Amino acid sequence: MTRDAQATRERLATAARMLFSRQGFERTTVRDIAAEAGVNPALINRYFGGKEQLFAEAVSIDLEFPDLSGVDRDRIGRTLAAHFFTRWEGNDDDDLLRVLIRTAATNGEAAARIRAILTDQVTAMVTHVAGSDRARERACLIATQILGLAYARNVLGLSNEDVAPETAVAMIGGTIQRYLLADLP
Amino acid sequence: MTRDAQATRERLATAARMLFSRQGFERTTVRDIAAEAGVNPALINRYFGGKEQLFAEAVSIDLEFPDLSGVDRDRIGRTLAAHFFTRWEGNDDDDLLRVLIRTAATNGEAAARIRAILTDQVTAMVTHVAGSDRARERACLIATQILGLAYARNVLGLSNEDVAPETAVAMIGGTIQRYLLADLP
DNA sequence: CTATCATGTAAACATGCGTTTACTTACGGC
């Protein structure tokens, strides 16, 4: 048994991300997390202070928008749709947006975290592309579509059999394009 | 204390809908439900067999699409958007779609229920309006937008301050219109 | 080599959960 506090911490955080992502906060037990990390449950309290703090520390997120500077102005929506679509394509079990979408359903802190992401990251992107005029409204509209796509795929389990990826990227890309740049009433 | 089995059953079902809606399945306890209904927790088992069965019975849902027969073909999307928007406007605490959206995040059965709604009700509506060709794809696209709107409002708590209702109805209506009737790639 | 302290463990603790059991109470037919 090799002993390395920092490595153990990270094993716990990684295991936590994976399980929170798959099952949400309530259904994931500290014993599950510890077993997945191969250590003793008590270490969660030693290193993080408790389950809540582990969640707060394990789940922080960056949407990682692609660089849009070289993209045709009328293809930005499609590029963003493709970005999110492929990001969730793989079954990487520690995608943090997935964690939040699942967890926010019953956890106010997670919901606040997503709102912050919208306010900060999406609005910044919209401002950068379309200017600051009504940027927040546009960001919220875009968020409804992106979150709906994420929810359908991650929570409901809709797959490429239900909507072909090309169709989804093209149509949802068109929607984002409208929300970004079309005139608002 | 007046005794009426059927009334008690309904009090339990109503209380369950409200609490499941507010907190999701895991966070809602049978003791909470019984207290809200003003009866003994054991009656949940007597009348429904258990918490799971109570959930299954209390949460069945009808999307109640508006009658679209008299609506201009190019205003159908907007009509649908307005329908869903106003439906969730009020704070009625027993809206069943809200229950499902919250609960599906950590409960496979609820997720299956929403998929069934999509398959049955939304696809039927699409078929009726736009014909059966690729109706399921169109239904899934519409679902991503509707669910995203519902999620943003009910789970994240986005309000009319974030996006003005007129803007949301117009823009999201336009999206549904495209998903319903525009050529798919 | 050994003393020491961070690291890890096992077991118990306190609590809250869904459910079951044994019991009490009010209603309706006779």
Added chain:
DNA sequence: GCCGTAAGTAAACGCATGTTTACATGATAG
């Protein structure tokens, strides 16, 4: 009016949870 039965209750059960405590162990400085 009585009594059988449906309706309702109180209390306990068994289990799983997050957390704490007391103890064991391995790396490392002197």
